[in-house]
Amino acid sequence: MPEPGPVIFEEVDATNGKAIGVITLSVEKTLNSLTLPMVDLMLAQLQDWQDDDRIAAVWLQGAGEKAFCAGGDVQELHRSATKTPGGPCVEAETFFEREYRLDYLLHLYPKPVICWGDGIVMGGGLGLFMGCSHAIVTEKTRIAMPEITIALYPDVGGTWFLNRMPGKTGLFVALTAASINAADTLYAGMARHFAQRARKAEIFDTVKALDWKADDAANKALLTERLKTLAPAKAIQEDGSELASAVAQHRGLIDQACSGDDLETVVNAVLALDSADDKWLDKAKASLAHGSPIAAHNIWQQLKRGEALSLEEVFQFELMLSTTVVRHPEFAEGVRALLIDKDKNPQWIYTSVAEVPAELTEQFFTPPWPQNPLADIATLKRA
Template structure:
């Protein structure tokens, strides 16, 4: 557990947070998140710190999300359940602190950035993607829901793309990440290293920090070479995913003979029906909610999913046994009633099937 997060502060006033579990794609644990939250608070009060840089060790990814195997243990004992609940509580607190941070945070979305990794980066003031970035909210793949404030930030994507990304768990790359408003700048990975070196070598004391930083960012920013895909499918996404129930989304897709509709329907059919219904309601409710309200809902949902057998079956099929053949309790969307769905958004002390 030691050194799973590295912290440092340069003489020029740059504080660095490096996620240091490269063999696990820097997946997050409570033991990592707690000191991150403490350091962020300490540095915000420290007048010698002017900029925070958030990055991951290794070339494969910034962060693949939360430690799913640890969360899977929550079904084994009350102690493990409490540990999982505490993980989510601390994770959401850290994510929210980044949204509200008073100093610039440079988030390096290089390589894989998924789930909890998205949560750590979305609220940062300067979010940089590279040609290696693969971004997703993949929670419906494991019978969970897109948390870490997703009901807030996915609704910032154009049209109904946020719903599409949440429900399908689609993986997108730099051009589409920028299009979805999940990042601000593109730099080639080599350029990002040079940019970070310049940031580290600059003396930020006495500077107009934000103005100087923005000028420096502009020197290294370029456009992605690959063409994005989301803009091309947005009309189709908006047509189908503007529906306000999963049943209506399926009906809309059934009325469309295009390859997009056929492929999207098959993708949705591979997900947990309960996960789909809860996710759609979560995103619809989030349209008019503050980021704080969205995180509060996430915590209720997360605690209830930890009591939900389809979550554990999803994790088993993808992460534990890797057979990709989940046998969900709720086989179809109609099996999971609106009443059962509504319970997930209520008191998390309720025992759920």
């Protein structure tokens, strides 16, 4: 038998002559991290399935128990960035463009898409997760956008969904790479459904057995109603106790610290928070303190400038920013320190956010080409 590819596609028989299209990210050794071939495969299959009357819904999952998807293949992006320092990074920029097309298609997909968001869901994996109409988290879900640690920023639609988290929590998790669990995800409105990991087969079998219709909108409503009782928005641990939300518990502190009018004020306020005997807050502060000051400015501006953008404008905006970021040496240095040499000692160009010149930040938000490669993104089919 041939070796299975990095993405496995199946059509599982359901009711009324329908089928569930199953997508499995199948690269366990890299925690199902996305590569360009994986993105292209999914984009093509989803486009085929959206016009296939037999497919009632899509189920998206990751192989193994460790991760749904830990993000994009950052080392491959690093190789692209170091080929032509300061110039176009063809492979990296192509990856971003195709990845954002995939994310955008998921957001607007006419058929229901269920994401089994178990284990690690980070970076590009969160982009997929947030694009799905019905995202399910488990007691093992661990979500983060740790891009500040490699001088990137929370892309894959982060401009859209971080700005829609309650209060200042989106800004906080973006600046601090804070890890959040299922309870946090439900509190933040990033998912509406919870099921314990052990119930995966039961949930899938119930989805198969739904009385699927010929109408996509009706099927979305049908699935929503069933999941309200099958997988309600309440995170329960294996012992029956409710999973605590660190974001909810710290909401007052977060909103107060992140309410400043400028980045320097916010960073200083976050770093001054009392984190004694609070491992979650202490780790978040440490990530901010050791993250790229340039990236912190890009994140601040990303969320400010992107607040009123439409979804298609968000992905066009992010492609511009990702392109300028990956061409800058700060990104390559961040990846080198964390993932290549693994010395965890990045030599950032500036030592604090106060030192970063406004002119440099403005360069990251200046289009690097005459026309955005995603100028046609709105032509993708809408729900």
